[in-house]
Amino acid sequence: EVQLVEFGGGLVQPGGSLRLSCAASGFTFSNYWMNWVRQAPGKGLEWVAHINQGGSEKYYVDSVKGRFTISRDNAENSLYLHMNSLRAEDTAVYYCAGSWGSHVFDPWGQGRIVTVSS
Amino acid sequence: QSALTQPPSASGSPGQSVAISCTGTTSDVGGYNSVSWYQQYPGKAPKLIIYEVSKRPSGVPDRFSGSKSGNTASLTVSGLRAEDEANYYCCSYAGTNNWVFGGGTKLTVL
Numbered sequence: 001e002v003q004l005v006e007f008g009g010g011l012v013q014p015g016g017s018l019r020l021s022c023a024a025s026g027f028t029f030s031n032y033w034m035n036w037v038r039q040a041p042g043k044g045l046e047w048v049a050h051i052n053q054g055g056s057e058k059y060y061v062d063s064v065k066g067r068f069t070i071s072r073d074n075a076e077n078s079l080y081l082h083m084n085s086l087r088a089e090d091t092a093v094y095y096c097a098g099s100w101g102s103h104v105f106d107p108w109g110q111g112r113i114v115t116v117s118s
Numbered sequence: 119q120s121a122l123t124q125p126p127s128a129s130g131s132p133g134q135s136v137a138i139s140c141t142g143t144t145s146d147v148g149g150y151n152s153v154s155w156y157q158q159y160p161g162k163a164p165k166l167i168i169y170e171v172s173k174r175p176s177g178v179p180d181r182f183s184g185s186k187s188g189n190t191a192s193l194t195v196s197g198l199r200a201e202d203e204a205n206y207y208c209c210s211y212a213g214t215n216n217w218v219f220g221g222g223t224k225l226t227v228l
Contacts, residue, residue, distance in 0.1 A: 037164075037219075044121065045156070045164065045207050047217040059215035095163055103152035103211040106166040106175065 002026040002107050004096050009112035016086050016116070022079040022096030022109055030074040033099035036081045038092035039111075047105075048094070049081065064090075086116045122147065122208055122220035129226040130198045138223045140191040140208030146218055148189035152211035155184060155193045158222075159204050168193060195225070203227045 008020040020036070036048040049070040050059045058070050069082040079096050093113050097105040123141040130136035140147065140155075147153055153171045156164035166175055168184040171191060181196045191210070195202050208220040 035217075044222040045158075045209070045219040046121075047209075047219065050215060050217075057215075061216070103150070103209075103217065104154050104166055104169040105156070105164070105209065105217075106169075108163040108165070110163055 004098065004107055004109035006094065006096055006109045006112040009094065009114045011115045011117065012086055013118050014087060014116055017082070017084045018086065018114060019083070020081040020094055020096075020112055020114070024077040024079070024098070027098070027107075029077040031100075034070075034072060034079045035097045035099060035105060036068075036070060036079075037095045037097050037105060037108075038090075038114075039095070040089075040092045043092075046092075050099075051079070083114070086114075088116050090114065091116050120218070122210060122218055124206075124208060124220035124223045126221070127224045127226065129228055130195075131228045132198050132200065134198050135194060135196040136198060136225065137192050137194045138206055138208075138225070140193070140210075140220045142189050142191075142210055142218070144189060146210040146212040147186065147191050149213065150211045151186070153184065153186055153191040154209045155182075156207045156209065157204050158207065164207065198227050200227050 003025045006022045035050045051070045067085045071080045093111040095111045096109040155168035158164040167178045171186045172184040183194045207222045212218045
C-alpha cells in the first residue's frame with residue numbers, strides 16, 4: 001500500500017523552530033519529486049516547497065524562502081521540513097505529497113498541524 | 119504567485135451535472151497543460167482526480183472530467199452522487215518551479 005505518514009508539528013511560539021518528517025512506504029521513494037503543501041484553518045491549499053529525486057534541487061514559495069528548508073534521505077525513505085522564524089501566518093496543516101510527474105501532487109500524507117502562537 | 123480563482127460554492131441535484139471553473143493567467147493555467155484537480159473531504163487529505171487538464175488517474179470514475187480554454191480550466195462532475203459532496207481544488211504549474219492552487223469550491227449535492 002502506498003503510504004505517506006507525517007510526524008512532528010505541534011504548538012510553537014512566534015520566532016521558534018520546528019521540524020516535520022514524512023515517512024514513505026509502498027513505492028520507490030527515490031523516484032519521486034517530493035513536496036510540502038499546507039492548508040491554513042478554513043482556507044485553501046498552498047504549495048510550500050519542492051525537492052528533486054536526489055535532493056540537489058529545492059524550490060520554495062516566496063513567503064517561506066530563507067526560513068524553511070526541505071530535505072530528504074532516500075536511504076530512510078524520508079522527507080523533512082525544517083521551519084525557522086515561524087510566524088502566526090505559518091499556522092496550518094502541513095501535508096507531504098509526492099510527484100510522479102506531470103506536475104501533480106500524488107500521493108498525500110494525512111497531514112500534521114503546526115500552530116504558531118504565544 | 120496569486121491563487122487561482124474558483125467559485126466558493128457550487129451545487130446540483132443527484133444525477134445532474136455541475137461544472138467548477140478555475141481561472142488563472144497566461145503565466146499559469148493558460149501557459150501550461152499542467153492543471154490538476156483535487157477532491158478533499160473535511161478533515162481528510164486531498165486526493166488527485168484529474169491531471170494534465172483532462173486525464174483521470176486509475177480508479178477515478180469517468181463521471182469526473184476536465185477541460186481548459188484559454189486561462190480557465192473546468193472540472194465537470196456528471197451524474198452527481200451524494201459522495202461527491204466535498205471541496206474541490208484546482209492547481210496549475212506556474213513556471214520556474216512554482217505551483218499555485220485555487221481557493222477551493224465547496225460542492226453541495228442537494
